[in-house]
Amino acid sequence: MSTKLIAYDLNAPGQNYDDLIEAIKGLGAWWHHLDSTWLVKSDLNTSDIRDRLAKHLDSGDELLVVNVTGDPRSWRGFNDRGSKWLKETWD
Template identity: 30%
Template sequence: MAYNLFVAYDLMSPGQSYDTVRDAIQRLGPSWQFQFSLFYLHTQHTPAEVFRRVHAVMDANDRLAVIQCQGALVTNWDHPPLNEINAIWTQP
């Protein structure tokens, strides 16, 4: 089963390994970075598994939310490639 998820996080001081967290998310499936710490992810992994895998590379005081979604609306900031994002969304 495929899941459409939003993954959001706050990396607190000290540490703040943004590249490490971003890479962990991107290894889980096709993704799109909407904002600095907000990703859309299309994955075969359950939300709980995504949470475990991403949380494993974070510091103990960082914050993480993995949210399963069925639909979303976004503004047209910086002209996001909506066709590419929609193609990820509808993958099996």
């Protein structure tokens, strides 16, 4: 299992994020403290995640999925709960 960073921009006006967010949450343990950026622990590879999430996007939307397992990692400005998740889960 590895940690993936998922970031997106839904560019069409009136875009509904609910289905995309539920699909991301269904991938595994997740962390979400930035508007359109998630960290998810998953056995799926980046292409499989992209393909699963693509059905919740319009043609003008943008999606980035990156494997970020391991060091280096650093952050600043997150609350204790967010920092705790990063320290305990990101490997």
